[in-house]
Amino acid sequence: MKIEKVCILGAGTLGSRVALQAALSGYQVTVYDIKQEALDSSLKVMKKILNQLEKFSEIKAEEGIQALSKILFTLDPKVAVEDADLINESVIEEIDIKEKVWKQFGELAPEKTIFTTNTSFLLPSMFADISRRPDKFCAFHFHDVFYSKVVDIMPHPTTDAEIIPILEDFGRALKQVPVLVKKENPGYIFNSMLMAFIGAAGKLLTGEVASIEDIDRSWMVNFHMPMGPFGILDSIGLDTAWHVTHKMPDRASQAFAQLLEKYIKAGKLGEKAGEGFYQYPNPTYREINFLG
Amino acid sequence: MKIEKVCILGAGTLGSRVALQAALSGYQVTVYDIKQEALDSSLKVMKKILNQLEKFSEIKAEEGIQALSKILFTLDPKVAVEDADLINESVIEEIDIKEKVWKQFGELAPEKTIFTTNTSFLLPSMFADISRRPDKFCAFHFHDVFYSKVVDIMPHPTTDAEIIPILEDFGRALKQVPVLVKKENPGYIFNSMLMAFIGAAGKLLTGEVASIEDIDRSWMVNFHMPMGPFGILDSIGLDTAWHVTHKMPDRASQAFAQLLEKYIKAGKLGEKAGEGFYQYPNPTYREINFLG
Structure with missing residues (x-):
């Protein structure tokens, strides 16, 4: 099967980025949301990204114009999913809402459509059954699309193995490096490692072993990276990190979650x-x- | 106090690098070892590094020649430590041997000498008393000197606080970024984080979540780094990683240590x-x- 038409559910940051890259890669794209403001803001985000891409000579101006002409923004679920070969869902990380969306689109989508979720921390098996097409259901998780170009492909136990190579090819067509998460794992591959080293950084801080700055310096100098764990936490958002950390049962994670909570209560959520x-x-x- | 003369104990890879950078920074340096072959090999290592530094225009040829003229290689402990302002010990990571060395040099060294150990995983408090100068004893831990330019300063509970700023200045003079490890912590700052994310990578592999290659790809693409955790393990050496991992009590670390053991038994120790x-x-x- 060949993917030609892509339907993006949820016009937030990640959905907009996936939609734009799909259009730049030549696909027909629909972007669906329940609010007109979200669609308007999505177009703005895309134009901003296109400007950046032009500035760094990654695309020419006419490529940007052509890409936008391939994107249809719509509030109508039927229009959104009409003739779609693939859905990529990027709605808010709330189970109830994702369930509702997958129930609705499971009923509306054509027989052929592959169902993918872009969830960050939930699992595809949570929504596979409600979509009524568990064999066609798979996680397809982008990181940032334009800077961190990796896409996780994470099937759940009853995903049809035949859709994996289709998703790998589609990922490559979107200029991403596809990686296969062979079994369901919260946080896929990268986030597991990211949270582990950030947790270790948190333990060094709460254990009063070293200062925020010296911990970041150690990481930056050794790995020649532009930021260390606390700079990274600021860019992820301390609230997002807290959501993951406070669920971990070990004492160090709990101590770090408490520290994050103090910052969050003081309004210090990070760069944003x-x-x-x-x-x-x-x-x-x-x-x-x-x-x- | 001003550091002018530096005594390096142990002419291995790290000792040679610290000695060379100290000489490049203008210090008088003695390099002590118990074997002439170690001293000969140390000089070769230094010449190789100087060639590289010249090649990348970091130094001029005459600077290299001048640096080597500031280094005295010796098998005589008395000559090595004569008038030394600072000792940096880089002998093998075995407690017995380090104890023996610190007992010997604690007796030989002048009153003024600051005692520092470059140990990777042991703690300064293990050797402070046997040196008979616990107040002057501190860990001063380099990573690679020329590529990863960070030096950990880790006092033990009775280290005199006055030597910390002296070591910070000396670290900066050696073109390193000094970071303070406020209390004893095996692995200092960076290694704690490194082992945490490598442990998470090991868990993904032993749990059959993803392949070696896909785990490395996820790290490399997200962080724009030239290698991922398994490439890094190959460069560290799987035996070194095993030494740290097999002591960790949690189930994931034990499973990973077992996997490392299989590779080690098959002679697959990494890049070396x-x-x-x-x-x-x-x-x-x-x-x-x-x-x-």
Whole structure:
């Protein structure tokens, strides 16, 4: 089977990015949301990204115009899913809402449609049955699309094995590196490792072994990276990190979740809030003398 | 106090690198070992590094010649430590041997000498008393000196606080980023985080969640790094990783230690052995199509 038409459910940050890359890769795309404002904002996000891509000579202006002409924004679920070969769902990370969406689109979608969810921390098996097409249901999880170009393909126990290579090819067509998560795992591959090292950083901080800055310096200098774990936490959002950390039963994670909670209660959610472990827009770790 | 003369105990890889950078930074350096072959090999290592530094225009040829002229290689402990302001000990990671060395040099060293150990996984408090100068004893731990330019300063409970700023300044003079480990912690700062994310990678592999290659791809693409956890393990050495992992009590670490043991028994120790998780000198993760 060949994928030609793609339906994106949820016009948020990630949905908009996936939609745009799909259009840039030549696919017909529909973007569905329940709010007109979300659709309007999605178009704005796309135009902003296209400007950036042009600025860094990754695309030409006419490619951007052509891509946008391939995208249909709609509030009508029937229009959205009409003739779709693949759905990629990026609605909010709430089980009730995702269930509702998959029940609705499971009824509306054509027989051929492959169902994929872009969930960050939930599992495809939670929604496979309600979609009424568990064999066609799989997680297909993007990270950032334009900077971190990896897509996780994570089937659940009754996903039809034949859709895996289709998703791998589709991922590559979207300029992503496809990786296979052979069994369901919350956080896929990368997030498991990310949360482990961030947890270790949290333990160093709550255990008063080292300062935020020295922990970040150690990571940045050893790995030649532009930020360390606390800079990364600021960019992820401390609230998002707390959602994952506070569920972990071990003592170190609990201590770190408590620390995150203090920051969150003080409104220090990270870069988006202007302050987290560092202050933005000019955090000290970006200063020239931070590393000496 | 001003550091002018530095005594390096142990002419292995790390000792040689620290000695060379100290000489490049203008210090008088003695390099002590118990074997002439170790001293000969140390000089070769230094010349090789100087060639590399010249090649990448980091130093001029005459700077290299001048640096080598500042280094005295010796088998005589008295000559090694004569008038030394600081000892940096990089002998093998065995408690008995380090104890013997610190007993010997604690007796020989001048009153003024600051005692530092470059141990990777042991703690300064293990050797502070036997050196008879616990207040002057501190861990001063380099990573790679020329690529990963960070130095951990880790006092033990009775280290005199006054030597910390001296070590910070000395670290900076050696072009390192000094980071303070406020209390004794095996693995300092970076290794705690490194082992945490590598442990998470091991858990993904032993749990059959993903392949070695897909785990590495996820890390490399997301962090724009030239290798992932298994490539990093190959460069660290699987035997070294096993030494740390097999002591951790949790089930995932034990499962990973068992996997490492299988590789080690098959002679697959990593890059140094020609094979680990990948085959060298041309591991697949360095191939152009690995991420394609």
